[in-house]
Amino acid sequence: MTPVATLLLAEYSALKAEQAARIGHRDQLVYAMLTAVAAIATVAVSAARAELLLVLPLASVAIGWTFLVNDHMITAIGRYLRDDLGPHLALAAGDADAVLGWEFDHIADRRRRSRKRYQLAVDLSVFCLPPLVALGVVLATAFSPATLTAGLVEMAAVAVLARQIIAYADLKRPTHDPLTITQGATSSAKNPAAPCHPTPCTEHEVTPS
Numbered sequence: 025m026t027p028v029a030t031l032l033l034a035e036y037s038a039l040k041a042e043q044a045a046r047i048g049h050r051d052q053l054v055y056a057m058l059t060a061v062a063a064i065a066t067v068a069v070s071a072a073r074a075e076l077l078l079v080l081p082l083a084s085v086a087i088g089w090t091f092l093v094n095d096h097m098i099t100a101i102g103r104y105l106r107d108d109l110g111p112h113l114a115l116a117a118g119d120a121d122a123v124l125g126w127e128f129d130h131i132a133d134r135r136r137r138s139r140k141r142y143q144l145a146v147d148l149s150v151f152c153l154p155p156l157v158a159l160g161v162v163l164a165t166a167f168s169p170a171t172l173t174a175g176l177v178e179m180a181a182v183a184v185l186a187r188q189i190i191a192y193a194d195l196k197r198p199t200h201d202p203l204t205i206t207q208g209a210t211s212s213a214k215n216p217a218a219p220c221h222p223t224p225c226t227e228h229e230v231t232p233s
């Protein structure tokens with residue numbers, strides 16, 4: 025094994041370890057959000073103070089944004105492995121079919137787009153629906169100028185979060201396969217002026233789902 029191949033494999037191992045860690049952390053944030061909803065709702069009901077529900081949108085935006093950042097980095101790592109690191113590993117191995125097959129195979133699933141739509145619906149239901157319901161309850165049962173102002177600000181923040189979740193949902197179909205990428209990398213290797221950046225394929229990486 026050449027020194028370059030060794031370095032590439034080390035980079036691959038480090039990125040896969042980071043990706044796996046981020047997947048675990050991202051999934052824990054879903055449980056954290058559900059726990060926050062239950063805890064805040066319980067406190068508000070026990071104290072008979074609907075305005076306490078204004079805490080929920082703040083928690084939702086904080087947890088949801090952290091979820092989104094991790095999800096984006098998971099996707100970015102997967103894209104980098106396919107589009108940048110993969111071609112160089114294929115050149116080192118001399119066989120495109122033997123390199124990073126899973127990185128391409130799991131995003132080529134014909135049911136991927138429908139699965140992504142369901143995942144988007146789940147993400148919006150977990151991170152955006154509860155705070156909107158909470159704001160509706162507050163404005164309906166504890167209306168005041170203060171709660172109205174706070175509610176409008178928090179509603180705007182939740183709307184921004186929802187828009188970002190939709191923007192990063194990655195519902196597009198991948199546009200190329202390993203052979204296409206490797207051929208692009210080979211061309212770039214022969215012509216240094218040509219950057220090794222084939223058309224990016226998209227992926228909303230989920231817990232491998």
